[in-house]
Amino acid sequence: MPILTPEAPAVPAVPRARNSRLKDLYAEIQRRNPGESEFHQAVHEVLVSLAPVLERHPEFAEPGLIERLTEPERQIIFRVPWQDDSGTTHVNRGFRVEFNSALGPYKGGLRFHPSVDLGVVKFLGFEQIFKNALTGLGIGGGKGGSDFAPRGRSDAEVMRFCQSFMTELHRHLGEHTDVPAGDIGVGGREIGYLFGQYRRITNRWESGVLTGKGTAWGGSAVRTQATGYGNVLFAARMLEARGTSFEGSRVSVSGSGNVALHSIAKARELGAQVITASDSGGYVLDEKGIDLPLLQQIKETERGRISDYAQRRGAAARYVPNGSVWDVPVDVALPSATQNELDATAAVTLVRNGVRAVSEGANMPATPEAVRMLHQAGVAFGPGKAANAGGVAVSALEMRQNAGRETWPFAEVEKRLADLMHGIHDTCAGTAEAYGSPGNYALGANIAGFERVTAAMLAQGVV
């Protein structure tokens, strides 16, 4: 990790004292949270943006404020025992990090993946504070999950795991307290099992306690699509600001889960040709454009692999096992799989191949070095905490519908999502401009999110 100077993205010069205070703070965070490299990375990425804010707004430099912002309000770690179909007992670890509730109940997804540990959950929870603040809605930041791997497990095994997970987690949740949703490995099936167990244990129809529910039992229209749609809408606004659009462009998408599938759908709707998708085994290049119904059938219905898509698609598609999807020349890249999937080498390749925009559907998919290179090359870069905020924004709309026992039509929610994404884009762009770095969305997102949440924290005193 580089030392804490705002070398890039470019920010205005600031006096050494501010930088030196932020540097000391970062060193202390590393010391107090050993081994949590993703959390360190996420914190560093925000701190490098803050020196000019502290300069302009001395109230945000109040001792202890950033220390409180970087320390979760509560961290819950618990045992999750469950039995597989053969009767063998497994023990996983469950997490919920309730990071910041200055703006509303903790809100953020649950991730079920073998790579989940406390550092991963804290990085996601920390990002979530700023993302949720950027939506302008009343939601705090949190995140959770488990090192459980749903892939290859039967529905009955996933159900037993979810029931065991919720048996502990339920005591920490509530529509006014903490409201989880999905993330990697947690889709509609898992949310259903989790909600069922919550309802059974509490004997309450508290629909606002989880979002991403089925639309027949309290879910919102567009929630499933919201993250992918939102990222493409954000990217479209970035392109528009540069006098261009998705129309006729070549687009690469990584991943083939919830965010990837709906990014592909929306980019196609806006006239783009999406030519890639991937999973952890490799990527597929489909020069005729990804056949979305086929990919959805394989991924959503059959829970299959991207290699199955290549096989069934025939000559149109080429499967590249273990390859980098970023080797494919495109106009726009939409990383939609996982953290640190787009490194400096990939960024250099994308730039050499003429990429115009990169927008993060996933959380922190581009490494700090990659982001720096994209900025230096003048590529429009949409940071995840802004670009993928559509998912949580529609989750907040789901909470509103639940509170009012209402169901809004698809078109209405889609319109609200578009308005929210445009608003988030314009907030990031306007803030970056106000701080002397026009076009630097990462800087704008960090500063705008920081200002909103810390203003609320200051008003509420030292808690």
Ligand code: NDP
């Ligand atoms: P899914 O579980 O639906 O899909 C995840 C996809 O990413 C799969 O194709 C998976 O492949 C791939 N993937 C996961 N881990 C790795 C890895 N280590 N290496 C390579 N590929 C990997 O998750 P989502 O689509 O919901 O989430 C994708 C990203 O978007 C995450 O970063 C998530 O935090 C972020 N996000 C999601 C939101 C949502 O509403 N769902 C909201 C905001 C952000 P494989 O099957 O091989 O593991």
